[in-house]
Amino acid sequence: MYADENVIKIKHAVLREVAKLAFEGTLDAQRDHIAVRLIPGPTPQFRCCIYKEREIIRQRVRLAEGKAPGPEDNGNVIQVISAACEDCPISSYTVTENCQNCMGKACINACKFGAIEAGRHRSHIDPQKCKECGRCAAACPYNAIAHLKRPCKFACPVNAITYNEYGISVIDDSKCIRCGKCIHSCPFGAIGSKTFMVDVINALKSDKKVYVIAAPATEGQFGANITMGSWKKAMQEVGFNGFIEAGLGGDMTAASEAAEWVEAYKAGEKKVTSCCPGFVNMVRLHFPEMADKISTTISPMCAVSRMIKAQDPDAVTVFVGPCVAKKSEVVDQKIEGNADYVLTYSEMRAIMSAKGVELQPSDTSYQESSVYGKRFANSGGVTAAVVESMKEMEAGIEPKVCKANGAAECRKFLMLMKAGKLPDDFIEGMACEGGCVGGPSSFNDMLVTKKFRDELLQKADDRQILDNLKNYHMETFSMHREEE
Numbered sequence: 001m002y003a004d005e006n007v008i009k010i011k012h013a014v015l016r017e018v019a020k021l022a023f024e025g026t027l028d029a030q031r032d033h034i035a036v037r038l039i040p041g042p043t044p045q046f047r048c049c050i051y052k053e054r055e056i057i058r059q060r061v062r063l064a065e066g067k068a069p070g071p072e073d074n075g076n077v078i079q080v081i082s083a084a085c086e087d088c089p090i091s092s093y094t095v096t097e098n099c100q101n102c103m104g105k106a107c108i109n110a111c112k113f114g115a116i117e118a119g120r121h122r123s124h125i126d127p128q129k130c131k132e133c134g135r136c137a138a139a140c141p142y143n144a145i146a147h148l149k150r151p152c153k154f155a156c157p158v159n160a161i162t163y164n165e166y167g168i169s170v171i172d173d174s175k176c177i178r179c180g181k182c183i184h185s186c187p188f189g190a191i192g193s194k195t196f197m198v199d200v201i202n203a204l205k206s207d208k209k210v211y212v213i214a215a216p217a218t219e220g221q222f223g224a225n226i227t228m229g230s231w232k233k234a235m236q237e238v239g240f241n242g243f244i245e246a247g248l249g250g251d252m253t254a255a256s257e258a259a260e261w262v263e264a265y266k267a268g269e270k271k272v273t274s275c276c277p278g279f280v281n282m283v284r285l286h287f288p289e290m291a292d293k294i295s296t297t298i299s300p301m302c303a304v305s306r307m308i309k310a311q312d313p314d315a316v317t318v319f320v321g322p323c324v325a326k327k328s329e330v331v332d333q334k335i336e337g338n339a340d341y342v343l344t345y346s347e348m349r350a351i352m353s354a355k356g357v358e359l360q361p362s363d364t365s366y367q368e369s370s371v372y373g374k375r376f377a378n379s380g381g382v383t384a385a386v387v388e389s390m391k392e393m394e395a396g397i398e399p400k401v402c403k404a405n406g407a408a409e410c411r412k413f414l415m416l417m418k419a420g421k422l423p424d425d426f427i428e429g430m431a432c433e434g435g436c437v438g439g440p441s442s443f444n445d446m447l448v449t450k451k452f453r454d455e456l457l458q459k460a461d462d463r464q465i466l467d468n469l470k471n472y473h474m475e476t477f478s479m480h481r482e483e484e
Contacts, residue, residue, distance in 0.1 A: 007189030008346075010046070013038055014057060015197065015350035018064040022201040023354050027065075034061050047087070055083045066194045076173050077194050077327040078180060084190035085168045088150060092132050095123050098144035110139035128165065155185035157407030157431075158286060177281035178332070179407060179431045180324030180440035193324050196341035197351060203316040203340075209241040213304045213339060215321025216247045216369075217377035217436040220453025221345065221443040222359055227456060229362035237357045244308070246319070247369030248472075249300025250376035250385060251465045252307075256297040256479035257382075258389035261426060265399050270417060271426050273382055274481075275299040277329035278431025279410050287414050296480040298335060300376060301326060303479060306337040310476040316340050320348045322439030325431065335481050344441035364459045370468050371460040379405040379435040383428045385465065392466045399425040406433035 017034050021027040035054035039045065047053045059069035059081045067073065069081045095107075099122035107123050108116045115129035116136055122144070125136070137145040152169055153161040160175035161182060169190065171182075183191045203210045212235045219228060232243040253275055264271045274280055274295040284291050298306070305317040319326055319339040326342040329335070343351070352358065372388050375381035383401045390397065402424035404410040410429045416422040432438040437453065438446045 007046075007187075010038070010057075011060065011189060011192070012346055012350065014060040015064055015195070015347060016353050018061060019197055019201065019350045019354035022198045023205075025205075027198070031061060032058075034058075052083060056081060059083055060192065063192045064195050065198050066196055068194070069192075074173055075331070076171060076176060076178070077331055078171060078176065078178055078183065078324065079192060079194065080169050080171060081190050081192060082168050084188050085186075086166075087188050088167060088169070088186075088190065092148050092150065093125055093130060093134070093137060094146055094148055095125060096144050096146050097122070098142050099123055099140075100142055100144070102141070104141070106139040106141060107136040107145060110135040127167070151185040151187060152182040152191055155181045157181060157411065158282065175285060177278050177285060177407070177431065178325045178328035179278035179281075181407070181432075183324065183440050193327060193344075195347050196318075196327070196343060197347050200316075200318050200341050200343060201351065203318075204239045208314055208316050209312055210239075210316045210318060211242040211244065211308050212240045213244055213246050213249070213301055213308075213317060213319045215319065215323065215326075215377065215436060216245070216250055216300070216374050216381075217322050217439065217442070218245075218320070218345075219374060219456045220437070220449045220451075221322070222452075224452040224455045225361035226359050227362045227364050227366070229364065229366035230359050232366055233362060234352060234357050234359050238352055238355050240318075241315075242308070244304050245366075245368050245374075246300045246304055246321070247373035247376065248468075249303035249307075249369075250373030250381075251369050251468050252303040252472075252474070252479060253297055253300045253376070254372060254382070254385035254389045254465055255393075255469060256303075257295055258386045258393060258395065260295055260297055261386060261399060262390065262393070262395045262397060265397050265425055269293075270422065270424075271295050272414075272417075273426070273428045275376065275382060276325070276430050276432075276436075277323070277333070278325035278407065279404075279429030280333070281325065281328060282407065282410055282429070282431065283414065286411070287418055290414065290418060293417070298338075298479055298481050299329065300373070301329070301342075302335055302338040302481075303477075305339045306477040307472065309337055310473070318343060320345065321436065322442040323432075323436055324440050333481075337477065345443045346441060364456065367460060367463075368468075370463050370465050371457055372465055373468075374457055374460060377436040379403060379430045379433070380428065381435060382430075383426075389465050392464055401425065402427045404429045405435070407431045 035057035039053045041050040160172045163169045228245045235243045301319045317339045319342045372385035380403045404413045
């Protein structure tokens with residue numbers, strides 16, 4: 001369950017309103033009325049007053065349009081909604097009712113910054129002076145000083161979140177890996193991501209052909225009877241011209257990366273995977289000296305997009321899945337031929353809602369990837385697919401692969417590689433625990449999804465990776481990104 005569970009409803013309501021108006025062509029004229037429609041008043045629904053609630057809605061509308069919520073845009077796909085963040089406690093250390101207002105004043109004596117003063121009933125910490133060293137909490141004999149960890153700051157795996165003098169969270173772009181873990185950790189729903197919804201809707205209304213690429217994590221997210229076939233039919237009803245499961249791209253990436261790993265293994269070089277953009281961002285921002293270790297093989301999303309554009313250069317490709325960092329892959333990495341836009345499940349469902357389309361049960365007859373490509377979404381799935389490709393290639397090697405599950409493990413094993421102490425030959429990095437199926441915009445709980453997902457994948461046929469790729473014109477596009 002997400003920390004912002006009760007806020008998600010209003011988030012989705014904003015997305016639906018923006019999508020509906022964008023399809024109608026009245027978004028410019030009606031934009032300023034969305035907040036009043038959703039918060040009619042006179043009684044506030046969530047905050048202190050309807051005026052604050054409406055301001056938060058206005059900032060959410062800007063995010064839904066792909067803009068920064070405020071006047072400044074630093075380019076990060078993940079943004080802080082300042083009006084919503086103002087309700088979070090400013091001080092990370094606070095004096096509780098356990099304070100006995102004792103004569104010893106150990107807390108005051110321990111503070112080196114003059115941030116604590118005696119009060120009438122208890123000591124008081126000045127958040128403007130507090131440096132969060134924790135000496136006061138350690139000194140108090142009554143354990144009366146509590147450390148309030150901001151959920152967003154605590155959730156961030158790379159310590160990219162601080163807050164300014166007004167208590168508003170600030171994301172350090174030089175550290176942020178765009179994994180999105182902070183988004184649902186905030187109980188006030190004060191962190192969100194920009195969306196490409198309006199861009200996608202405008203593309204659908206144009207004369208260009210628009211294709212959907214569905215993440216391998218999609219199977220199982222919506223139940224055991226909602227298959228890739230269900231999605232294909234729904235996307236056609238929305239108005240998309242084509243639909244392809246990204247598991248096919250998983251097969252493509254596995255085959256290409258297998259060849260790359262064989263070459264690196266024989267040369268005694270270590271490599272790390274390239275399909276998780278959160279992991280790639282971690283390497284580039286926190287371990288830049290190892291950026292050359294990143295596989296040059298493109299992600300499954302990019303592979304399918306390039307395949308589509310090789311056939312139709314004017315095509316618009318849209319990726320849908322549980323990953324926020326995929327937006328960063330498009331915006332920040334700027335890989336030629338990559339998907340034009342990325343939508344989370346909630347954003348695509350808002351588009352579907354605006355068109356009156358719902359996912360309907362379907363059989364599993366539609367399949368374009370091997371089960372290995374489908375399992376790319378699970379931690380260890382990339383490794384299994386690459387190793388299988390090596391076997392099918394008869395490469396004759398058995399590499400040792402470190403499967404880093406979650407950002408904390410990614411960081412740990414990258415540090416070992418940097419120090420020259422990693423015993424493995426390669427690292428498979430997944431910034432989200434469990435893999436893509438545990439992404440920040442997953443529709444369902446990961447354990448619930450696993451049950452449905454296993455049931456669906458058991459019905460997949462036994463096609464091999466390399467045999468499957470013979471059905472596609474792999475010679476028409478490159479499987480590698482250009483070296484920077």
